[in-house]
Amino acid sequence: MKAAAWFFVLFLGILSSTAHAFPLQAADTRNDGGQSITLSWTAPPKPPEQWIVYRAEPGRAFAPIDTIGGDLAGYQDKAEGTHQVQDGTPYQYRLVPLPDDAALRSDVSPAATPSASFFDTAKLNVFIVITIFLVLVLYYIRQSERGKVWSFRSIAGLTAIEEAIGRSTEMGKGVLYIPGVQDIDDIQTIASMIILGNVARMTAKYETPLMVPTPSPAVYTVADEVVKGAYSDVGRIDAYRADQVRYITTEQFAYVAAVNGMMLRDRPAANLLLGAFFAESLLLAETGHEIGAIQIAGTANVHQLPFFVVACDYTLIGEEYYAASAYLSKDAKLLGSLKASDTVKILLIVTIVAGVLLLTFGQPTLAEFFATQ
Amino acid sequence: MKREVPLFISMVAGLFVLVGFFVPHPWVRTGYDKIQQWVIIVVAFTYVLGMANLMRLNLEQIQRRARDWPYKIALVLACVATMAVGFHDGSKYLDDGTAFTWVYNNFYSAMSSTMFSLLAFFIASAAFRAFRVRSVEALLLAIAAFILMLGRVPIGNLIHPALPAAADWLMEVPQNAAKRGILMGAALGVMATGFRIILGIERTYGSEGGGG
Numbered sequence: 001m002k003a004a005a006w007f008f009v010l011f012l013g014i015l016s017s018t019a020h021a022f023p024l025q026a027a028d029t030r031n032d033g034g035q036s037i038t039l040s041w042t043a044p045p046k047p048p049e050q051w052i053v054y055r056a057e058p059g060r061a062f063a064p065i066d067t068i069g070g071d072l073a074g075y076q077d078k079a080e081g082t083h084q085v086q087d088g089t090p091y092q093y094r095l096v097p098l099p100d101d102a103a104l105r106s107d108v109s110p111a112a113t114p115s116a117s118f119f120d121t122a123k124l125n126v127f128i129v130i131t132i133f134l135v136l137v138l139y140y141i142r143q144s145e146r147g148k149v150w151s152f153r154s155i156a157g158l159t160a161i162e163e164a165i166g167r168s169t170e171m172g173k174g175v176l177y178i179p180g181v182q183d184i185d186d187i188q189t190i191a192s193m194i195i196l197g198n199v200a201r202m203t204a205k206y207e208t209p210l211m212v213p214t215p216s217p218a219v220y221t222v223a224d225e226v227v228k229g230a231y232s233d234v235g236r237i238d239a240y241r242a243d244q245v246r247y248i249t250t251e252q253f254a255y256v257a258a259v260n261g262m263m264l265r266d267r268p269a270a271n272l273l274l275g276a277f278f279a280e281s282l283l284l285a286e287t288g289h290e291i292g293a294i295q296i297a298g299t300a301n302v303h304q305l306p307f308f309v310v311a312c313d314y315t316l317i318g319e320e321y322y323a324a325s326a327y328l329s330k331d332a333k334l335l336g337s338l339k340a341s342d343t344v345k346i347l348l349i350v351t352i353v354a355g356v357l358l359l360t361f362g363q364p365t366l367a368e369f370f371a372t373q
Numbered sequence: 374m375k376r377e378v379p380l381f382i383s384m385v386a387g388l389f390v391l392v393g394f395f396v397p398h399p400w401v402r403t404g405y406d407k408i409q410q411w412v413i414i415v416v417a418f419t420y421v422l423g424m425a426n427l428m429r430l431n432l433e434q435i436q437r438r439a440r441d442w443p444y445k446i447a448l449v450l451a452c453v454a455t456m457a458v459g460f461h462d463g464s465k466y467l468d469d470g471t472a473f474t475w476v477y478n479n480f481y482s483a484m485s486s487t488m489f490s491l492l493a494f495f496i497a498s499a500a501f502r503a504f505r506v507r508s509v510e511a512l513l514l515a516i517a518a519f520i521l522m523l524g525r526v527p528i529g530n531l532i533h534p535a536l537p538a539a540a541d542w543l544m545e546v547p548q549n550a551a552k553r554g555i556l557m558g559a560a561l562g563v564m565a566t567g568f569r570i571i572l573g574i575e576r577t578y579g580s581e582g583g584g585g
Contacts, residue, residue: 031397032397033398033399034399116397116398117397118396119396120395123395127395130564133564134568137572138572141572141574183416184416185412187566187567190570191566194566194575216416216423217419217423218419220419220426221419221422221423224426246427246430247422247426248427251481253484254484254485256488257488261444279489282492282496283492283495286498286499300555302552302555302556302559305555307499310499310500310503311499311502317555317558318555318558318559319555319558319559321559322559322561322562322563322566323562323565325575331574333574334569341561341562344561345557345558345561348557
């Protein structure tokens with residue numbers, strides 16, 4: 001033990017006996033799960049080709065742990081694979097140039113001890129907005145429970161969903177519901193499943209055939225349960241057919257080929273394209289237009305909106321798409337969440353205007369606070 | 374119970390993932406990562422259900438000679454043959470030079486590209502309808518599209534050097550402003566949807582379970 005300490009002091013002495021070129025900072029990496037130290041330094045005017053990073057822990061000599069580019073001004077020492085960085089252990093660092101040059105060696109850094117953070121302060125801005133949103137949602141839900149009623153602007157696309165189903169019923173044709181091409185872990189697909197519940201209740205009530213081709217087995221499983229549940233809720237479980245919801249394929253264009261085939265064969269009177277869409281949006285919507293179906297699309301994928309606007313009769317844009325469930329169900333609590341959403345929107349607009357004005361007058365604090373990391 | 378249990382599971386999982394977004398500490402993060410892995414396992418099981426559905430529906434349609442039933446035979450045979458090739462190649466079926474990769478590159482990729490190439494024709498027909506000037510908005514759209522299309526091709530610069538700059542301005546200022554407005558609205562919608570599910574007030578995706 002004594003010998004090791006001697007060796008440590010001797011090695012440190014050898015390293016620090018040379019000219020001190022620049023200081024080296026070492027600190028626990030902020031906002032992480034621990035086991036990481038961040039080094040930073042000001043790169044010398046003529047940096048070496050490479051740096052060798054030396055590390056020492058209590059009772060041990062400095063030992064090289066990594067070789068990095070000479071032009072860097074920062075390094076993160078973190079536990080990866082067999083490389084160990086223990087929480088609670090103080091570490092010291094030193095940079096040695098390669099090829100060695102005594103004038104370019106760094107000072108020994110102060111000891112830094114890694115630890116895990118309990119809160120990611122870089123996400124404080126998101127946390128504040130979410131907290132305000134949550135408080136408002138709870139407040140407006142409470143208001144709705146007390147009988148408060150709000151009025152919202154009517155959204156033509158949502159009103160048209162019931163009309164489209166009615167039209168299909170009158171024509172004796174089906175409704176084709178396309179839930180996008182993303183998997184169930186996408187929030188747009190989840191929102192689509194919620195709308196599907198409302199749509200399936202209507203088709204069950206009107207005894208209109210409903211077809212739901214799905215792009216993933218997980219979406220198929222959820223959609224099948226949603227449709228079955230909706231038919232059960234309106235007392236029409238007898239009208240539910242196991243082939244209404246079907247799994248097609250996870251491959252994007254194979255899915256398009258299959259759905260376009262369904263459109264051309266079955267000629268549904270209404271196409272509801274609600275979910276996350278990408279390059280296939282126009283392929284689907286144009287085929288639907290060609291068969292003369294009334295088409296209602298909704299997505300939050302901004303790049304696909306122009307295609308839907310051109311090829312569909314109604315398009316739910318961004319937030320309208322997420323509001324669909326509340327609009328269709330007319331549930332007071334759900335409408336309360338819409339009211340909260342609108343209030344947060346007003347607050348954000350005020351914050352943006354204030355941020356722009358402050359930035360214009362040379363005060364960047366507010367803009368910087370809302371900058372994402 | 375049929376409704377309450379799934380709602381409770383959704384609520385707990387949603388809250389845990391929300392907390393995990395803000396807390397990097399291993400006490401929370403380990404569970405957060407585990408939930409993400411569970412999702413993969415659950416999705417893997419749904420493939421069995423999906424394949425069963427695909428086979429059952431298509432075999433039924435072949436059996437009762439439904440419309441276009443010969444295509445269903447092609448689908449079932451292709452599906453079974455591709456799976457057999459994949460199983461034969463083993464765990465490295467995605468490596469270069471395997472029979473599965475050959476099937477994918479020579480059959481699926483070609484057919485997929487064919488479908489994608491149709492987009493050019495659909496864009497032409499959709500653009501034809503979109504650019505029919507019937508209102509002031511349609512006129513503005515047509516003018517913007519005209520400037521943008523000319524500004525993005527070399528001949529635009531030859532016609533007038535200001536065209537590429539005008540096209541860039543259209544994309545960077547009015548287009549970006551509208552896009553960000555939509556994105557912010559959508560982000561609020563995402564949060565609202567998340568809260569509705571976490572708080573258990575969004576029940577339209579579940580069943581009462583009492584229907585007949």
